Amino acid sequence: MTRLEHKKILITQSDDYMGPAIADLFHAEAARVTARPGLVPFGPDFPNYVEDLQDFDVVIANLAHDPCNGPIETLADDHWKKLFDTMVHPLMALVRHFAPRMADQGHGKIIAITSAAPLKGLPGSAAYCAARGAQNAFIKAVGLEFAAKNVQINAIAQNYVSNPVYYPDELVQSERFQKHLARNVPVRRVARPEEQAEFALFLASDNSDFFVGQIFPFSGGWAINA
Amino acid sequence: MTRLEHKKILITQSDDYMGPAIADLFHAEAARVTARPGLVPFGPDFPNYVEDLQDFDVVIANLAHDPCNGPIETLADDHWKKLFDTMVHPLMALVRHFAPRMADQGHGKIIAITSAAPLKGLPGSAAYCAARGAQNAFIKAVGLEFAAKNVQINAIAQNYVSNPVYYPDELVQSERFQKHLARNVPVRRVARPEEQAEFALFLASDNSDFFVGQIFPFSGGWAINA
């Protein structure tokens, strides 16, 4: 039997970050995937975004933006706000919209694809850490809030996973990056996107019902505390 | 000898949260305190805010807002954004402004007064957890970023400390709250504001130079992991 048969699953920003890998695997496992490309809006545009969306068994809150790296003194207000506008505020809107509907239907799962950066603290990426840290803290709180309603909300806090936004092949294959890996990442490689998708699949399946509000580091041993 | 003699110290939003208690103790210890009441602005108004401010040895980034508690489905966009506008974005602006100046002068400390709520995950306070979680993650990253420049940036992640914003006396003395304390807070009491100020003083003193990027839970045993 396929592992996600009949499950209705929404993947946001499906053309970016972990969207393509998760969509591929979930399709292969017979999920009924709604892959919605593009940024998730916040504010008055959000109702339009969800208007023609049905209810789902699982929502993959996949939200990503260029990390705007650099020393904090060079950070522009606009870049800082953009990280919150694309990753943090829409995550709240998605959970506020879907979690109560899942509670009403008696079950559901939301899996946020976030980052391990805030678990460790990454100099030169303070803006990104702040935004991803807001996501992780939010997921922890709403995960507990919906725990008793058979809705499981968790996050995959990843780093060093091959994906077009943060780790394109060109970067990964460079000699400099390989040295960086050898020094910083205990497993000494980046994850294939399919490996991440397999963990997302585990969390999307009925086998993960005892996990709530949890932030799972997925980083080859780089960050192991959540 | 007094413990903060000659130290130039800025306290933001000095009329709220831990501002009054910290200002009182720091004055008594002979610090040269600049207590600046009111919200710290973000964006085009920030330069005005700091325009007549000199350089400081220590900045107490004391930022607070009503936590906008309630089930996530009742949370208004405006309330959510307000938490970020008052607590998260101004913290970035303060650090971006002061930390490089402290690096230039060869020393300095920034102490953010944040919350333990995101460490634990507080159902019904997801917005507050998200905003305070953003602060904690930001402090961790910039704390590491400035570590080698003799600038120490840390946070006091508190809860159950007597203060006019979150724990006014009336609330604390109610029978219901006392029961809540007995059940949830290992030390079974709220901290006096002076106790918190003493820890802030320790972090503001020269004795804390080996701490950087750290989020100190201060919550009577309620949250003990950071």
Place this chain on the structure above:
Amino acid sequence: MTRLEHKKILITQSDDYMGPAIADLFHAEAARVTARPGLVPFGPDFPNYVEDLQDFDVVIANLAHDPCNGPIETLADDHWKKLFDTMVHPLMALVRHFAPRMADQGHGKIIAITSAAPLKGLPGSAAYCAARGAQNAFIKAVGLEFAAKNVQINAIAQNYVSNPVYYPDELVQSERFQKHLARNVPVRRVARPEEQAEFALFLASDNSDFFVGQIFPFSGGWAINA
């Protein structure tokens, strides 16, 4: 296809704790399970214990003992030592024996079944917290030590999972315990042993290669930080 086909898997103390549930599921998934009942010895008896054991793809280091609960002033030296003798020292011996063999054969996984108690700190169970905390800290360190050798060592730090040692059915069904659950465990139930076994299966499978040195809380939201 079955999910563990051909995998040679050792389960220690297989008659206790999570041994039976994991053995059942792994058998059903076509693993070649060696279920070894009884305590794992330490010291001069350990070589006998492993003498007739082959090499394995996966070792489930399932070690359990009565938690010796009670106020610390009533704790007997013998009980304290017994927890270390049955759970901590044998875990080291198992890892010291099998991990280098796994490194030699080019792959392998060790999954320790530990506890979430030390993540949270459990008054009245300080001895148990100490012993399980030693296990978790050990797994974190050896997990990093073997990370680059394609050997993945992780722990499931569980609580509130139905099992004969800590949560027998009789206890779980009592009114008093149900009230305790409602107050302390966000999902308000204990996990079925099969749920735990499914997570152990995920970690035993080839899909978990990017996780090393990680302590996974598995406790229905009771402890969510590791």
Place this chain on the structure above:
Amino acid sequence: MTRLEHKKILITQSDDYMGPAIADLFHAEAARVTARPGLVPFGPDFPNYVEDLQDFDVVIANLAHDPCNGPIETLADDHWKKLFDTMVHPLMALVRHFAPRMADQGHGKIIAITSAAPLKGLPGSAAYCAARGAQNAFIKAVGLEFAAKNVQINAIAQNYVSNPVYYPDELVQSERFQKHLARNVPVRRVARPEEQAEFALFLASDNSDFFVGQIFPFSGGWAINA
């Protein structure tokens, strides 16, 4: 006024690790220090150890042993056990003896000097991580157990602090170690023992009553999560 006037303070293994630095500072601050050199015994010898000791306001549980570093496959059973015999079991005995007496007298503090190694996971130091991890987990649990009795039990989980056991001057001054520092420790230096003693003094003072069961990383930004 001196900061520890009239306080009766026991320092164990006072000739090693942080004992000398803490004793010096505490003496200077007018504490009535009982500095007891040598290993703390466990088992039948423990009653002799404490027999002529009075009650104390503060106990500094300073326990150290050579870390027995090396790959796990080379670790001898004896070395492994020695770490537990000298650091873990005596810590339990000290807390079991003193904490209830402190509860009876209505106040008291125990400060364990442990290590940050288990917070991070240190390959090549798995035995040391296990033993120090047991200590940290134990302190967390008994810290919560005595929280309501006005007895505060906490740990300083340090690394990279100058001391004769782990960081003798010769090692610290070597070129190799200085390179290691630059790469691994955000503040790029080891702490002077007096800096650590100042934090121990803060925890020993009446100003720290709101901290219980807490494991304070003290490592120049090397480990910042507890």
